[in-house]
Amino acid sequence: MIGKIKILKPGILSSIQDKGRFGFSKFGVPRSGAMDQKSYALANFLLGNDQDDACIEWVFQSPVLEFSEPTIISLTGAEANFYLNDKKIKMNRRIRVDKKDVLSSGFCKKNMYGYVGIKNGLITQEALSSKSYYKSITDQYVLHKNDEITYHKIAVFENHFSNISVPNFIENKGKLKVYKGAEFDQLSETQKQVLLNTNFTISNTINRMAIQLEEKLDNDLPSILTSAVLPGTIQLTPSGKLIVLMRDCQTTGGYPRVLQLTEDAINNIAQKRMKDKCSFELL
Amino acid sequence: MKYELQYKRYAEKAILVEWPSEIDENILQDLLFYKKSIEIFYDKLIVEVISSYNSLLICYVSTIEDVYDKILELKSMYNKDFQHVGLKNRLWKIPVCYTTTLAKDLEVFAKSKSLTIDEIISLHTASLYKVYFIGFLPGFFYLGGLDERLHLPRKLTPSLSVKKGSVAIGGNQTGVYPMDSPGGWHVIGMCPLDLFDPKSENFCFVRPGDKIQFMSISEKEYNDIGSLVFNGDYIPQSALL
Numbered sequence: 001m002i003g004k005i006k007i008l009k010p011g012i013l014s015s016i017q018d019k020g021r022f023g024f025s026k027f028g029v030p031r032s033g034a035m036d037q038k039s040y041a042l043a044n045f046l047l048g049n050d051q052d053d054a055c056i057e058w059v060f061q062s063p064v065l066e067f068s069e070p071t072i073i074s075l076t077g078a079e080a081n082f083y084l085n086d087k088k089i090k091m092n093r094r095i096r097v098d099k100k101d102v103l104s105s106g107f108c109k110k111n112m113y114g115y116v117g118i119k120n121g122l123i124t125q126e127a128l129s130s131k132s133y134y135k136s137i138t139d140q141y142v143l144h145k146n147d148e149i150t151y152h153k154i155a156v157f158e159n160h161f162s163n164i165s166v167p168n169f170i171e172n173k174g175k176l177k178v179y180k181g182a183e184f185d186q187l188s189e190t191q192k193q194v195l196l197n198t199n200f201t202i203s204n205t206i207n208r209m210a211i212q213l214e215e216k217l218d219n220d221l222p223s224i225l226t227s228a229v230l231p232g233t234i235q236l237t238p239s240g241k242l243i244v245l246m247r248d249c250q251t252t253g254g255y256p257r258v259l260q261l262t263e264d265a266i267n268n269i270a271q272k273r274m275k276d277k278c279s280f281e282l283l
Numbered sequence: 284m285k286y287e288l289q290y291k292r293y294a295e296k297a298i299l300v301e302w303p304s305e306i307d308e309n310i311l312q313d314l315l316f317y318k319k320s321i322e323i324f325y326d327k328l329i330v331e332v333i334s335s336y337n338s339l340l341i342c343y344v345s346t347i348e349d350v351y352d353k354i355l356e357l358k359s360m361y362n363k364d365f366q367h368v369g370l371k372n373r374l375w376k377i378p379v380c381y382t383t384t385l386a387k388d389l390e391v392f393a394k395s396k397s398l399t400i401d402e403i404i405s406l407h408t409a410s411l412y413k414v415y416f417i418g419f420l421p422g423f424f425y426l427g428g429l430d431e432r433l434h435l436p437r438k439l440t441p442s443l444s445v446k447k448g449s450v451a452i453g454g455n456q457t458g459v460y461p462m463d464s465p466g467g468w469h470v471i472g473m474c475p476l477d478l479f480d481p482k483s484e485n486f487c488f489v490r491p492g493d494k495i496q497f498m499s500i501s502e503k504e505y506n507d508i509g510s511l512v513f514n515g516d517y518i519p520q521s522a523l524l
Contacts, residue, residue, distance in 0.1 A: 022344065025333045027479070027487040028421045127481045136421060136462045137481050179292060182299055225304055226418060226425065228333040228340035230294055252335055252418030260294050 002123070003069030003153035005056075007143050008102065011063035013208075014143040015133040016124050017115075019052040024128050025251040031231055032132040033247050035113045035208060035270040037263065039077035042166055043117030046074040046094055053121025054131040056143070058114045062105040063143060067097045069153035071119050078114035078271065079168065081106040093165035096157065111271040112206075123150040134248060175281035176265035181234060183256035186221055194218075195258060196280055200242070204274045208248040211269060213278075216240035221256045229253040232261035244269060286313060288361065290354045295346045298353060302337040306427055310337055311415055315492045319370050320360045334491055335416045336425070372492045374411065376520040377459070379450050379472040379497045380505035381407070388469040392452070395435060403471060404499050406430045407450075412457070412495045422461035422479025422487045426495060429457045441467035448474045450497065472497075475509040476519060494524060 007014075017040065020033020034040030034057055044053050056063065062080060075082055075091040082089050082105045089095055097103070108114065124131050127138045135141040143149075187195065198215055205212035219240040229235070233245045235255035244261065245253075247270075259280055261269065269278055286302050293299040300317070302310045318332045318339055333340040347353050381404045383390050393400050412426035419425075429452065437453040445451065445466035450459050453468030460466060461479040474497075480486050489495065500508070511517035 022342075023331050024421075025331060025342070026417065028417045028419060028423055030421075128486070136479075179294060182291060182293060182301075225306065225336045227335045227338045228299070228418075230297060230340070230342070232294060250419055251333060252416070263295055 001153055001155070003067060003071060003151050005118075005122075005149045005151065006066040006068070007063055007145055007147045007149075008066055009064035009104075010143045010145050010147070011058045011061045014056060014058040014063045015141065016054050016122060016143070016149070017057040017132045018054045018121075018130055020132050020247060021128050021130040021137075025228070028251050029128060029137060030134060030248050030251065032130065032134045032137075032208075034115065034132075035247050036077055036115075036267045038267040039113070039271075040115050040117075042092070043074045043076040043115040044121075046076070046092070046164060046166060047072055047117050047119050049117065049119065049121055053117070054124060055118070055122070056116040056149075058116070059112060060108045062103075062108070062114055062116070064102065064104045065116070066100065066102045068099065069151075070096075070098050070157070071151060071154050072157075073097055073103070073119070074115075074117040076115045076117065076166075078108045078111040080108045080114065090165070092168055093163065112273055113270060118151050119154060120152045123152070175279045176268060177262045177283050178234075178265060178280045179260040179262070179283055181257035181259045182227070183221065183224060183236075184258055186256065187258060191217060191219075196282065199277050199279050202269075202272050202274055202276045202278065206274065208246055210246055210249060211244040211272075213242040213244065215242075217242060217258075223254050224256055226252050226254045227257075229257060230260070232263070232266040233257050234259040234261070246270065285361070286310070290357065292347070292350045293340060296343045298341045298347070298350065298357065300339045300341065300357065304337055306336050306415070308413055308427070311413065311492065314339060315370065317361055321357065324360050335418065370492070372490070372494065372524040373521045374494045374496060374524050375489055377474055377476065377495055377497050378500045378504065378508055379408075379474050380500050380502055381450075381472040382502055385473040385502065385505070386450070386470050388451075389471045392435065392469045392471050396433065398432070403433065406433055407457070407471065408497045408499050410496070412497075414489055414491050414493045414495060416491045417487065417489075420461055420464055420479075421481075422489075423458060424478075424489055424491075424495070426457055429455055431455075433457070435469060437467040438469065441465050445470060446473070448476070450474050473505065475505050475512055476517070477512055488519060 017034040020031040073095050133141045201214040203212045203214045231247050235243045236258045289301040291299045329344045331342045410428045412428045415425045434455045445460050447462045449470040450472035451468035451470045
């Protein structure tokens with residue numbers, strides 16, 4: 001009753017992700033989980049999965065996958081031309097996959113993080129209540145060529161194969177909604193104005209831990225006593241750099257926390273690429 | 284003693300409670316009592332409380348609809364006199380091998396502090412360190428109580444890889460790296476224990492509020508304990524405080 005996905009090409013930093021770990025931050029364990037939780041949730045929703053079933057997350061280039069047994073998959077998040085064997089297939093809907101089918105894609109056309117969902121989720125190592133990869137928590141932290149991932153095969157497909165589909169990931173053209181950070185009120189009026197009126201640029205320092213912004217903010221705030229941070233917390237470093245913490249961030253930090261992104265804003269900024277713009281608006 | 288606390292919305296699903304900004308054992312005790320009350324009041328499954336030196340971050344599973352309501356609820360828990368039966372702290376004895384062969388910065392550290400290695404060992408093992416909270420890395424505990432004579436600013440350029448088990452000093456702090464990591468602290472010893480093991484049921488045995496004492500061991504003992512730990516046969520020594 002088990003099928004296997006064989007990784008023919010691993011793509012770039014492909015990993016397994018779910019909703020992430022809740023309840024372990026107090027031991028210093030990062031939350032982790034899909035960078036764009038909205039697209040990840042869509043992948044499971046399309047398949048009628050549990051909302052925390054594990055998916056494959058890829059960055060910029062999707063992996064090439066071979067399926068050993070029949071199943072249904074979904075493709076959400078970053079946009080690319082996808083092919084099942086040589087036939088072009090659409091994103092954001094249910095796709096029937098048969099024995100020995102190969103999923104491949106062209107280079108990512110838009111956004112950063114894509115998701116491959118599979119009916120009933122992937123069966124992989126669970127560590128501290130989550131399947132999300134993270135170095136030192138799970139044995140593996142990135143997918144390699146020839147890795148095999150198991151899943152529940154589907155013996156009989158339903159007669160009427162529903163054609164349910166959802167709209168693509170819609171980029172937020174407007175401002176990202178934020179809460180005041182814990183140290184926001186320590187900023188001067190000028191600093192606040194600059195923070196809320198600048199059209200910031202995403203720098204080339206982007207990873208699952210954090211996104212650094214290019215423009216700096218004059219900073220004269222002292223460091224704080226090390227305190228809790230969350231994904232979406234924007235820290236102001238002594239040199240004036242703004243760092244947006246993302247899903248794999250540490251659980252504590254010593255830089256002033258100037259803003260906090262809403263969940264929706266975290267998903268949106270996750271999909272931005274180097275040189276893309278973003279600005280912030282208080283709720 | 285009760286403090287004047289600040290309550291702030293931190294995110295959709297999180298509220299931050301802050302004490303005065305200082306490192307103080309009385310604040311820690313008050314904060315940990317409050318943390319316990321909150322955890323008992325809510326089901327542990329729907330809330331996570333992350334503590335640090337002077338704050339609690341209370342994370343809910345779902346979005347907070349009425350933040351003032353939630354803050355009132357939290358405040359009522361602080362003012363309540365609670366029977367804290369569950370808050371028992373332990374003193375952990377953590378073995379450390381302080382030799383220049385294992386600890387790569389020990390010699391340079393001794394020179395810059397003008398201390399002998401024996402003096403460093405006796406100063407570092409004499410204190411009972413208070414565990415304030417866990418952060419930075421999984422299982423990395425922030426300790427209070429490092430002897431002033433051992434304070435040394437962090438390295439200007441952090442090392443790319445500090446080995447798991449490294450016992451190190453950075454500024455006025457000391458700690459043990461629970462896994463390989465980049466880091467800017469000076470490594471003065473090596474600890475053979477697994478301070479964080481996601482595969483073990485008791486994956487992070489040291490808790491905030493506990494105390495730690497380092498005990499000096501020989502290189503042979505370091506290797507012996509290391510193989511016991513590897514086979515899962517080592518039980519860390521501790522006593523109730």
